[in-house]
Amino acid sequence: DVQLVESGGGLVQPGGSLRLSCAASGFTFSNYWMSWARQAPGKGPEWVANINEDGSQKYYVDSVKGRLTISRDNAKNSLSLQMNSLRAEDTAVYYCGRRLSSGIEYWGQGTLVTVSS
C-alpha cells in the first residue's frame, strides 16, 4: 500500500524556519512527481509546490517563492520542504502528495505548522 508520512511540523515564531519531511513507501518513489499542499484551518486546500521525478524541475505558488524550497532524496524515498521566513499566513496543515497527472492521488495525514509569537 502507498504510504506517505509527514513529520517536522510545530510551533514557530514569525520569521523562523522549519523543515518538513515526508517518508514514502509502497511504491517506486523515483517514478513519480510529488507535491506539497496545505490547508489552513477552516479553508480549502492550497497547492504549494511540485517536484519532478529526478528533482530537476520545481514549481511553487507565488506566495512561497523564495521562502519555501521543495527537494527529494530518491535513495531515501524522502520528500522535504524547507520553510524559511515563515509568516502567520503560512499556518496550516501541510500534506505530502503523490501526483497522478493533474491531481494529487495519494495524500499523507499531514503535519501542522503554526506560525505565531
Place this chain on the structure above:
Amino acid sequence: QSALTQPASVSGSPGQSITISCTGSSSDVGGYNDVSWYQQHPGEVPRLVIYDVTKRPSGVSNRFSGSKSGNTASLTISGLQAEDEAEYYCSSYSSRPTPSYVFAAGTQVTVL
C-alpha cells in the same frame, strides 16, 4: 482570492444526480485539460475523485464523472448516497500570473 468559482452549496435527495460547476478562464480551466476534483469529509484528508477533467482514479465509484465546456468544468454525482455528503473542491492548472495549480473555495454537498 481563488481564480476558480464554485457554488457554495448543492443539495439533492438520495438516488438523484447533482452537478457542481467550477468556472475559471481561458488561462486555467478553459485552456488546459488539467482539472481535478477532490472530496473531503470533515476531519479527513482530501480524496481525488476526478483528474484530467474526466478520468477516475482506481477505486473511485463510476457514480462520479467529470466534464468541461469552455471555461467551466463540472463534477456530476449520480445515484446520490448519504456517504457523498462532503465538501468538494475543483482544481486546475493555471498559466497566469505564473504557472501553478489553483483550488476553488469548495462546494458543500448535502444529501437531503
